[in-house]
Amino acid sequence: MEIPAELLPADGRFGSGPSRVRPAQVDALTAAGARLLGTSHRQEPVRALVRTVRHGMAELFDLPEGYEVVLGNGGSTVFWDVATCCLVDRHVQHLVHGEFGGKFATATAQAPFVAGSDHVVAPPGQLARPHAVRGVDTYAWAHNETSTGVIAPVERVQGADDGALLLVDATSAAGGVEVDVSQADAYYFAPQKAFGSDGGLWLALLSPAALERAARLSTTERWVPPSLSLTAALASSRKDETVNTPALATLVMLAEQVTWLLDQGGLAWAARRSRTSSDLVYSWAEQRPWASPSVADPALRSPVVATVDLDGVDAAEVGRVLRAHGVVDTEPYRKLGRNQLRVGTFPSVEPADVEALLACVDHVVERLTA
Numbered sequence: 001m002e003i004p005a006e007l008l009p010a011d012g013r014f015g016s017g018p019s020r021v022r023p024a025q026v027d028a029l030t031a032a033g034a035r036l037l038g039t040s041h042r043q044e045p046v047r048a049l050v051r052t053v054r055h056g057m058a059e060l061f062d063l064p065e066g067y068e069v070v071l072g073n074g075g076s077t078v079f080w081d082v083a084t085c086c087l088v089d090r091h092v093q094h095l096v097h098g099e100f101g102g103k104f105a106t107a108t109a110q111a112p113f114v115a116g117s118d119h120v121v122a123p124p125g126q127l128a129r130p131h132a133v134r135g136v137d138t139y140a141w142a143h144n145e146t147s148t149g150v151i152a153p154v155e156r157v158q159g160a161d162d163g164a165l166l167l168v169d170a171t172s173a174a175g176g177v178e179v180d181v182s183q184a185d186a187y188y189f190a191p192q193k194a195f196g197s198d199g200g201l202w203l204a205l206l207s208p209a210a211l212e213r214a215a216r217l218s219t220t221e222r223w224v225p226p227s228l229s230l231t232a233a234l235a236s237s238r239k240d241e242t243v244n245t246p247a248l249a250t251l252v253m254l255a256e257q258v259t260w261l262l263d264q265g266g267l268a269w270a271a272r273r274s275r276t277s278s279d280l281v282y283s284w285a286e287q288r289p290w291a292s293p294s295v296a297d298p299a300l301r302s303p304v305v306a307t308v309d310l311d312g313v314d315a316a317e318v319g320r321v322l323r324a325h326g327v328v329d330t331e332p333y334r335k336l337g338r339n340q341l342r343v344g345t346f347p348s349v350e351p352a353d354v355e356a357l358l359a360c361v362d363h364v365v366e367r368l369t370a
Contacts, residue, residue: 001367003325007360009353012322015329016146016305016344017172018192018199021253025196028256029249037248047240049251054240056258057203060175060267064182066208071201072233073244075190076171079202080104083140083167084111085222086214086230087186091116092138095128097152098145099335100169105140113222124148124336125295125307132159139166144173146193147333149307149342150300155183165210174203175257176274176304176346178267185210194270194304194346197253201246206234261347270347274303277345277354281306284358290365294340306343307332313365315339321364327357 013020036045054069063069072082084107094105096119109117118136122128127150130139139157144150154168165185173179174187175194181187188204191197206214214230226232227244236243261270282301285291285308294307310318318341319331332340341361345354 001321001364003321003360003363007356007363008325009327009350009356009360011350011353012325012327012357013329014327014343014349014354014357016193016333016342019194019196019344019346020348021196022257022260022348024260025253025256029252032248032252036252039248041245041248042241046248046251049248049255050237050240050242052255053203053251053258054237056255056262057205060258060262061179061181061187061205062267063205064207067181068206068211068234068237070204070206070230070234070237071242071246072204073201073227073242073246075199075202076100076169076188077103078228079188079204080107082202082228082230082233083186083188084108084114085224085228086217087138087165087167087210088114089137089213089217090114091118091133091136092140093118093120093130093133093136095120095122095130095139095141095152097122097126097128097148097150098124098142099147099333100145100171101128101140101142104169124338125150126297127152127300130157132157132161134161136161137164139164140169142169142171143179143187144170144177144302144304146172146305147336149295149302149305151177151302154179154187163209165207165213172305175261175267176270178271181205182207191250191254191257193344194274194348195254195257196346196348197257198247198250201242201250201254257348271303273347273351274345277349277351278303278306278343280351280354280358281308281343281345290369294338304344304346306345307338308341308343310339310341313339313368315341317368318361318364322360325360327360330357
């Protein structure tokens with residue numbers, strides 16, 4: 001099956017992570033090659049790069065007073081272990097409305113020093129909601145669930161015990177969804193989604209309460225591996241460094257993306273652009289008898305990861321035809337098992353490319369069902 005060249009998007013990358021990397025980011029990496037790559041991360045040129053990232057994040061998220069931007073090696077997966085060791089005290093409540101919230105819940109459930117790890121689970125496409133429980137010192141959920149395309153509010157749990165922390169996994173939301181960071185104590189993410197960079201790095205916007213909790217737990221009898229120490233990561237970040245050697249290419253592309261987002265108008269601009277693209281997908285699906293948004297409630301539909309169920313059409317076959325024409329990464333999350341298309345609509349994605357993608361899908365489906 002052939003898709004006419006005039007229908008194809010200018011850029012056919014629609015991944016939900018890793019996501020589209022802008023050409024300017026690649027250019028920045030090329031320019032940094034002889035100057036930064038292969039040099040010491042303890043010296044000023046690299047520290048200046050980290051400083052650009054930290055200051056840019058503070059500006060992008062309008063960081064509340066007393067909050068700090070902390071960096072560490074390893075990505076969000078590692079931060080789950082960091083948070084388990086350094087932020088969860090004795091009892092945590094997890095909201096699980098997709099794969100990634102469930103992975104953090106598994107991490108705390110296996111920790112021998114955590115007395116209680118409660119899970120509030122919602123079916124795919126629906127949202128788990130918190131409820132205050134006496135004795136729970138930590139609440140945790142994903143702002144945007146990459147696997148299902150569900151967006152969750154970031155807001156304090158009403159009736160929670162004094163001092164209870166809220167930890168929000170923002171890996172696929174940060175940089176593409178507006179947020180009031182003051183509503184969370186740890187708003188953490190990796191840069192391979194809206195920030196168009198590589199993985200292997202975590203960033204966390206931490207409240208004074210989170211910093212105090214980490215400092216207190218670090219002085220108790222709880223042993224924490226040095227590579228997972230949040231206090232060590234904080235100390236290094238304050239020097240514009242990371243505890244261990246970082247991937248400099250990741251930092252270069254991240255710094256370029258943060259600067260670009262700020263130049264375009266900041267988080268409000270990025271959120272509008274992502275919502276424009278995702279709305280195109282949802283509106284298109286609602287107008288097709290063989291398609292429907294996977295998330296039934298419009299208020300819960302992600303603006304950065306749009307999921308669409310197909311009925312009577314093999315989504316895998318659609319994806320294969322698209323990929324053969326250079327339109328890639330529209331497949332559903334591998335463990336979800338849905339007959340589904342999943343489209344990353346992060347700020348780097350041009351809305352015009354989303355329109356072209358949808359025209360391509362129409363073209364393919366028309367021929368598959370003829």
